[in-house]
Amino acid sequence: MMKKYVIIGNGVASAACIEGIRSADRDGRITVISEEKHEVYCRPLISYYLEGKTDLAHMRYRSEDYYERTGAEVLYGRKAVRIRTADQTVELEDGTHIPYTELCVAAGSSPFVPPFAGLSSVKTKFSFMTLDDALALEKALKPESRVLIVGAGLIGLKCAEGILKRVGSVTVCDLADRVLSSILDADCAALVQQHLEAQGIRFFLNDSVGHFEENTAYMTGGAVVPFDTLVLAVGVRANTALLKEAGGEVGRGIVVDERMRTSADHIWAAGDCTEGMDSSSGRPRVIAILPNAYMQGFTAGVNMAGESAVFDQAIPMNSIGFFGMHVMTAGVCEGEMYEERTADSLKRLFMKDDLLKGFILIGGNERAGIYTSMIREKTPLSSVNFDLLKQAATTAAFPAEIRRKKFGGVV
Amino acid sequence: MKRVYVNEAWCLACHLCEYNCAFANSGLSDMVLALKGKSIYPRIHVEGDEKISYAVSCRHCEDPICVRSCIAGALSKEDGVIRIDREKCVGCFTCILVCPYGALAPDKDGVMQKCELCLQNSSGEPACVKGCPNRAIVYEERGEA
Ligand SMILES: Cc1cc2nc3c(=O)[nH]c(=O)nc-3n(C[C@H](O)[C@H](O)[C@H](O)COP(=O)(O)OP(=O)(O)OC[C@H]3O[C@@H](n4cnc5c(N)ncnc54)[C@H](O)[C@@H]3O)c2cc1C
Ligand code: SF4
Ligand code: SF4
Numbered sequence: 001m002m003k004k005y006v007i008i009g010n011g012v013a014s015a016a017c018i019e020g021i022r023s024a025d026r027d028g029r030i031t032v033i034s035e036e037k038h039e040v041y042c043r044p045l046i047s048y049y050l051e052g053k054t055d056l057a058h059m060r061y062r063s064e065d066y067y068e069r070t071g072a073e074v075l076y077g078r079k080a081v082r083i084r085t086a087d088q089t090v091e092l093e094d095g096t097h098i099p100y101t102e103l104c105v106a107a108g109s110s111p112f113v114p115p116f117a118g119l120s121s122v123k124t125k126f127s128f129m130t131l132d133d134a135l136a137l138e139k140a141l142k143p144e145s146r147v148l149i150v151g152a153g154l155i156g157l158k159c160a161e162g163i164l165k166r167v168g169s170v171t172v173c174d175l176a177d178r179v180l181s182s183i184l185d186a187d188c189a190a191l192v193q194q195h196l197e198a199q200g201i202r203f204f205l206n207d208s209v210g211h212f213e214e215n216t217a218y219m220t221g222g223a224v225v226p227f228d229t230l231v232l233a234v235g236v237r238a239n240t241a242l243l244k245e246a247g248g249e250v251g252r253g254i255v256v257d258e259r260m261r262t263s264a265d266h267i268w269a270a271g272d273c274t275e276g277m278d279s280s281s282g283r284p285r286v287i288a289i290l291p292n293a294y295m296q297g298f299t300a301g302v303n304m305a306g307e308s309a310v311f312d313q314a315i316p317m318n319s320i321g322f323f324g325m326h327v328m329t330a331g332v333c334e335g336e337m338y339e340e341r342t343a344d345s346l347k348r349l350f351m352k353d354d355l356l357k358g359f360i361l362i363g364g365n366e367r368a369g370i371y372t373s374m375i376r377e378k379t380p381l382s383s384v385n386f387d388l389l390k391q392a393a394t395t396a397a398f399p400a401e402i403r404r405k406k407f408g409g410v411v
Numbered sequence: 412m413k414r415v416y417v418n419e420a421w422c423l424a425c426h427l428c429e430y431n432c433a434f435a436n437s438g439l440s441d442m443v444l445a446l447k448g449k450s451i452y453p454r455i456h457v458e459g460d461e462k463i464s465y466a467v468s469c470r471h472c473e474d475p476i477c478v479r480s481c482i483a484g485a486l487s488k489e490d491g492v493i494r495i496d497r498e499k500c501v502g503c504f505t506c507i508l509v510c511p512y513g514a515l516a517p518d519k520d521g522v523m524q525k526c527e528l529c530l531q532n533s534s535g536e537p538a539c540v541k542g543c544p545n546r547a548i549v550y551e552e553r554g555e556a
Contacts, residue, residue, distance in 0.1 A: 016479075044482040048501045054483070058499045061484040291480035291509065298479070319508040324521075328508050365504060367513025377511075388460075393513060395467065396459045400419075403465070406512060407417050410554055411470045 010034030013271025020301020047162030117211035151233035331358030435538035
């Protein structure tokens, strides 16, 4: 019997799921339900678009013949509102029912907006999650605009970088006492903040908007910040409601195992909407990054098609640049720390139980993937020349027979 | 598929492969014009210490984590070769963060570069292999697809 695959969402996790399915099943029917009216695009590039470093044509994630080639049918501008496990259908907003043999929820996340007093009096406000958000924000920007961004996380700061040269001023505020608080410690965050301030971005940290009155933000710390354009980048929440209402297990994200199976029969999940195991900390968490979305989506697809795939090496990791400064982080910052500093770089490695657990690199990131792979693969530090590795990420620190396998064989 | 393999016992650490790579990818026909007095940004580099040395370039992985991780869809696998579309690359360095071999590095403008086996340039076959004086780098088939 020909299988009917249905995927909710049309982001990277969804594309990866299509590719996973097609690696094992050329014929099954694939239907993608896409609330956004765009072919799959590179979500992380929306700030690069505003900065003029890419354009709409180059933002597409796959080639123009992608859906033709994969034979996936996309229903654009349609929203899934219910999963009916009893008769294995997905109900759309317009009342259509789409039957599935295997379903993948790849619904991503939604911006989380705290109930700021007076927010409804602000006329020009945006989230910064989708291409449409970026296009709408672009329309509102003027050379003299004063932009206030609430949230100094990755999304808020990438937005700040993307628009800085196009507007009069950019101010960023956050309740946290430092920038990028979810991935950086205080020292590293201070370096990044200094660099951003030197470019002209103004910060209010450890501070929050008490209330808004039209184009003015009254900060709890007492400052009064006038603005023309507001960007809300406080945080995101995984889109778990569909699965939860269908009786599936959810935490902060949809709970999945290493095959991307949810607790509900014939339902799989992948990407930002899931909560999987962080293999570096051994604790479950939402890992909302593109590489994870791809690997989870592909794994889900292969399993949905009846073959077997496991993804059990998920770790949080980020590589982000701001105005030429590159920041890389991976794993967890737990255990003993090794540090090296130069005038323009900072390296912190974290070791515990004979393993590399995590790192932060600002500048100086040559071959950093060698460190990342050691976290992912849980390479015992006693099996390598770690004194050499601390100074520089190099495969020369591995035993000769391992190196021969890496460079003399097919990997 | 043919790939580039190294034999560290024969590598002299002469770094010629780095120069040959930079030249082959320079688009110029005169080596002096292409390289003299310039910083080079080769897609292969020699690693090691006084005792051992070997040249590292992209392994053209069967399951390429760089392709799966690229935030711009700039990396892809075509007939087994891992290619980069430098027009799409935005220089985020995520590929550097994930490649287990340290095989990618940016050019002078921060756009990523990697070995594409000289299939796209005028060398037509890996220039590093062609120019290695001690056959420490070879281009050959070693099993699998
Ligand atoms: C500004 C920005 C910068 C980023 N930078 C980076 C970066 O540098 N590196 C990195 O690794 N990651 C980055 N990320 C994160 C990365 O974009 C995500 O991890 C990745 O896109 C997740 O893919 P996904 O397919 O899981 O979800 P999404 O891309 O969010 O796709 C989910 C899709 O599902 C649709 N959908 C949801 N519910 C329904 C429904 N009921 N019916 C129909 N459709 C539905 C949504 O409209 C959406 O299009 C960034 C994100 C943003 C916003
Ligand atoms: S760049 Fe690295 S991860 Fe990508 S194919 Fe080459 S060796 Fe493999
Ligand atoms: S640096 Fe370029 S090729 Fe590498 S992951 Fe980023 S966009 Fe892709």
